[in-house]
Amino acid sequence: MTLSRRALLGATGLATLPSGLMIPGAAAQGERVLRYGISMADIPLTAGQPDRGAGAYQFTGYTIYDPLVAWEMDVADRPGKLVPGLATSWEADPADRRRWVLKLREGVKFHDGSAFDADAVIWNFEKVMNAQAPHFDQRQAAQVRPRLPSLAAWKKLDAMTVELTTKAVDSLFPYQLLWFLVSSPAQYEKLGRSWDRFAAEPSGTGPFRLARLVPRERAELVRNTAYWNPARMAKVDRVVLVCAPDAVTRSNALLSGQVDLIETPALDMVGQLKAGGNRVVENVTPHVWNYHLSMLEGSPWRDLRLRQAANLAINRDEIVQLLGGLAKPAAGVVDPASPWFGNPSFKLRYAPDEARKLVQAAGFSPRNPVKAKFIIATGGSGQMLSMPMNEYIQQAWKEVGIEVEFQPVELEVLYTAWRNGAAHESMRGITANNVAYVTSDPLYALVRFFHSGQVAPTGVNWSHYKDAETDRLIDGAMQSFDPAEQDRLMARVHERVVDQALLVFVVHDTNPHVLGRNVRGYTQAQHWFQDLTTLA
Amino acid sequence: MLLYLVRRILYAVPIALAVGLVCFMLVQIAPGDPINAIVPADAPQEVVEQVRRDYGLDKPLPIQFGLWISRVVQGDLGRSLATGRPVTADLVSAVGNTLTLALVAAAIGFVMGTILGTVAAVFRGSVIDKAAVGLAAAGVSIPHYWLGMVLVVLFSVTLNWLPAMGAGPGGSGDWRWDWEHVRFLVLPALTLSVIPMGIVTRTVRGVVMELLNQDFVTTLRGKGLRRGGIALHVVKNAAPSVLAVMGLQLGYLMGGSILVETVFSWPGTGFLLNSAIFQRDLPVLQGTILVLAIFFVVLNLAVDLVQTALDPRIRRA
């Protein structure tokens, strides 16, 4: 039976890659292997642009591929910043600030041996931005298009220079390029121009090559010994990603030695994990666990009083307690320590009586509650203890007269709903989504959610929020190339967002990881992006 | 005999078709436009229209069903919404994994059940009998996914003897029948085996007890036949009905392993179904159900045929 199964597997193209790499377990003597239990139900897309959200970039994004502009991920004690990736420099043309000129890195090779150059970059933009291109890939495009909302055009200037044009002047544009990864055109040609086959045998320029992929189960990444960046040379020979979406199962797997490290442990098992000699690492993470409220006609959340009440009814300290202390109460989209926090006059706190009064003023009460339906995730990275937290908040709201019904879905489904926006047909009757947001830079923390030009599906202004003053402030920041001015304007935006209670702000995650005794080192960046080359 | 065989096989064809119809209807009964169940929600309009034409969704239902069946017969179950991969490809490995699990669980359950049932019948009314009956009742009453959780705590975490999840150190792609891999199978298979164990115990106990009471055993005994001889007769006479129960059980295990696979992250059809449900990935849901149900139909047919071969009396009924 096994024989025929393997034969069938081969026939369907699932058994992947050069036969030399096919035998796991039979790893070469002395090879250092770490097995990583990840919270995803499937290995994220391996063809270039990963699906499954920001948390997936660390697994099949920044491992196999490189971006043009990269994020500094190997520091833990301060936030990272933009650093050169496949582009060595990027500059807006002073004559026309919409034109960005990028110098490309010389001497970089894809895993298949072909050379990286301007043609490859243009080919990759066509892959995701031009539906008419022969190699256009709908699945990758769906992932990255909303992440490049400003991009209007792309052009090769010479073999190692490209020019990107934005729709309007946008000083924050380089942040968008973090999300754009470059796959190998030569490999795509070699595999008969099939993205399905490319996903099984991908080729990028990254610090790891994909050695083996078993969908829904595991991906094996081996060190790319020819990697161009010595600072990001992988410290272990092989990293095996093992899908374990269930937190308890994942934690059990670490306890029983089946994996060497995990992300997001089952919080009630943290004590048990520590007792077993494992280390818990966490770090400040630009993240907010929130409800993004719809501002469309018919949504009860158009009423400021209800938005404020929803924020005041939640005891955030208790939620942190529920999370075993591995979280921080939210005071806004970003942490008060952030330069973009400003000084909002609406202070987030637990004030149930005040909330009740606000609900009453809006014409409702616990007896005659305002009713709403939210779409939430059953779990997944960044969503923390999704179900218990939602349930807890549901109860807290009930006490002040807000009755919320949940529609729990798998995280990837939630992402799709989120990109589609609140006005999409599939969102009928739903007035909030529960995607936990990455808030690493001004674009990601504020611009994409609150500018009227970012209304979904162009960007992820899910709620269709439109406010002239907010737009004006954001436009000002995007046209300014002075960082201090940018910060000042973004802080003003943030004040408006908090004062208008546009989200229900709950907590910030600390993105806990648990390292087994076998793991010698790991640098956890203050980001949702992580660098698996730091694993030792 | 031959005629019966042919008739029986021919009868399975309309059943299989009707099973297909039920699976086809799953997408139709799902809330919303069926097109939303087959294309990703963020697909551009031109893709949506293309798929609508390809699938004939603008045509009447019977024609749609015809188109669907013709694709299914060619092995095309559509593409997963969540991953974009062809459903058939994912199913091949998943069905293999579930079959491995179900076969081993069935083997454990059948052997245990047969032993318990026989012993209980021979020592009818004794403490052993009562214990066996109690065990059988517990086997069918216990929520086995709960049992699975308990076993993991005991054997994986506390004692650290067996793995808590997965299908082998290298995933299911390279399954082999050696201890390195079989270790992964022990807990899920044990968990899954309690049901067939309970049911086979009951059946075997009932059948053997009845046979032991029958005249011919008394006669045999009177003829001075020894225990071994009697046992042989009992086995021969009990086999058809016991086999029938076992065959059905195997089918139920294939279809019923979803909870155990979820608890143990065993990458079979149940695991696939579970994630398909939460991703609202109807092509995967539909394909998996179809394959499992057809498997069950074929298994039923096989059981019937084997039973007939063993016990010619059935044919006349």
Added chain:
Amino acid sequence: MSTTTATTAAIAVPQPAPARSNGYWQGVARRLSRDPVTLFFGFVLLLMALAIIFAPLIAPHDPYQTSMIRRLRPVWFQDGRYPLGTDELGRDMLTRLLYGGRLSWFLGITPVLIAFAIGGTLGVIAGFAGGWVNMLIMRTTDVFYAFPSVLLAVAISGALGPGISNAMLSLTLVFIPQIIRVSESTTTSVRNLDYVESARASGAGAMTIVRVHVLPNVLGPIFVYSTSLISVSMILASGLSFLGLGTKPPEPEWGLMLNTLRTAIYTQPVIAMLPGVCIFLTSMCFNMVSDGLRSAMDVRG
């Protein structure tokens, strides 16, 4: 979970004893009263039923009242103020179990009751009418019978989406074909009995024959068979909830509670296991009582 087979596998074609009379029911009662095992399990069931019916009177707390300060506390927390401890959101376990029993029992019994009514009727019609009516009903039944029960329930719930009503619908659809099979075969064998044949020959109307001769003989076996499905239904329903296809939070239901308490299995193993114990106990009781009824009513199978 595929306990269905407990009964279907033994392909229970219950053989009715002809002509039931008052004497027969007295006999059943007498046999039951001499069966301490069945009586015991029946008594336990009765106690549980009373407890969940009067949950609002007995339960010490509000089943929805959460508190992070007292989450996952052990049994007998605060000197018995929380007799069975608290769950992952600090809600009183005893209260949740009592209220949870309501939904679990409801999901266990209702689908079987509905299936009993629909399946029983269709089966009697098929058995009594014979001919093409029988053909139509029974061949349709065969199709649904071609699905393992868990799979069918998961398929229907999965396609319709989560929720109590969808879970009930799918469970009912799972049981109808099984009950049809039993009632059809019982009816057929009654129909062919001599005295029914003679009643028909003497010109009695179909309704009369069904009412006087068929129903009294077939209801018993169908009933016994249906009781054996209750435990199956309960386990299936809790399984659906465990998968997230049945009850939605925050409604208490044993299967769902079992799922959400999984993460507490190290810190509070006893509490994490309580909902499972409840499901197990109830299902075991229903099984044993059903077995007892079967032998008391002298239904073979």
